[in-house]
Amino acid sequence: MAYTEQEVLAGLAEIVAEETGLPTDTITAEKSFVDDLDIDSLSIMTIVTHAEDKFDVTIPDDAAKDFNLVGDAVNFIVGAQA
């Protein structure tokens, strides 16, 4: 069963919160991983790996490196479920 955009955002926010210690309600689609959430490229890869497991998708490294906003990752994961 495919996850909805809202479910992916909620699940991703939990993963980001676990990695960073930030409250989940501060992790919204329009936030930038680097500029707003202060997450570096290594932590993004940790988040991506946990997201692959949680949503049962493959996120190529090159795609992950292009994630600027949290919403970019959500959109990729939603699309990758097909």
Added chain:
Amino acid sequence: MTSLKPSEGPAYSRIYSFGARRGENVVTNDDIAGPINSSDEWIRQRTGIITRRRGTAEESVIDLAVDAAAQAIERAGIDPQEIGAVLMSTVTYFRQTPSAAAIVADRVGANPAAAWDISAACAGYTYGIAQADALVRAGTAKYVLVVGAEKMSDFIDPTDRSISFLLGDGAGAAIVGPSETPGISKTIWGSDGSRAEAIGQTHSWDALRENPELGWPTLRQDGPSVFKWAGFKMANYAIEAIEAAGLTPDDIDVFAPHQANMRIIDQMIKQINLPESVVVGRDIADTGNTSAASIPLAIDRLLEEGQAKSGDLCLQIGFGAGLVYAAQVVVLP
């Protein structure tokens, strides 16, 4: 019908001793931060490195290797003439041929031992232990000298933000020999050449010959990709190695991963689910990433500082350019 007499060896092998040699110079983050527009704080947060050791202009990779090897031989209490094979893991020796290993063998008094170089980058030491274990148990060599030695500073670009600032120089050595009890578990190892470009030399020697303007090649890596591969996939192989040794993570006393980056080490600990009681090699903090030398340097330090002791079960895993990896559990000498 006449049949060949096969080689015969002891049932088990073990590590008898370690030896260590670090580059003479201590290089701080402030010393190298300028050309990469960085800071001490950024390097510490990103890598866990506070200082790295680098060799002087007079110290060659062979000099480093010989010093570490001589210490390991002395500590093992063996006659170097009993060494049947010398395996030198390095990616920073300047000659395609002859091998560095043959020269090291001669300089430590092990001539005419069989000698060859291993090109397995940061997995070179654990590749060497796998081979040494097999050679001893096959009866092909009584003792094997395994050396991981690198002068990484000969291949750095001060303006490179991907890997150069991590790198240090040093050598670590181990003597492997016969044992009455199991001292080295089955090695879990492999490679993935489809990802050869993830870590390596900027350009090849023939490209340099064609176009001298390319300049001296240096090292580069795709840091985030390597972090993901090392922090997660390598943890799976480490778990396989623990299982192949008939153990569980709770049985491990010491964890000595390749000293690539403190954050990779921390991620691996989490993924393997090692208990907090496990002593962890964190030599990278002030030695830097010394590639093939990093694991024996880290273990030697833990033993010298009394954090690890003889008889401890040590999970060691090397991983790096190739991509290649090798993991095994060893009983510390």
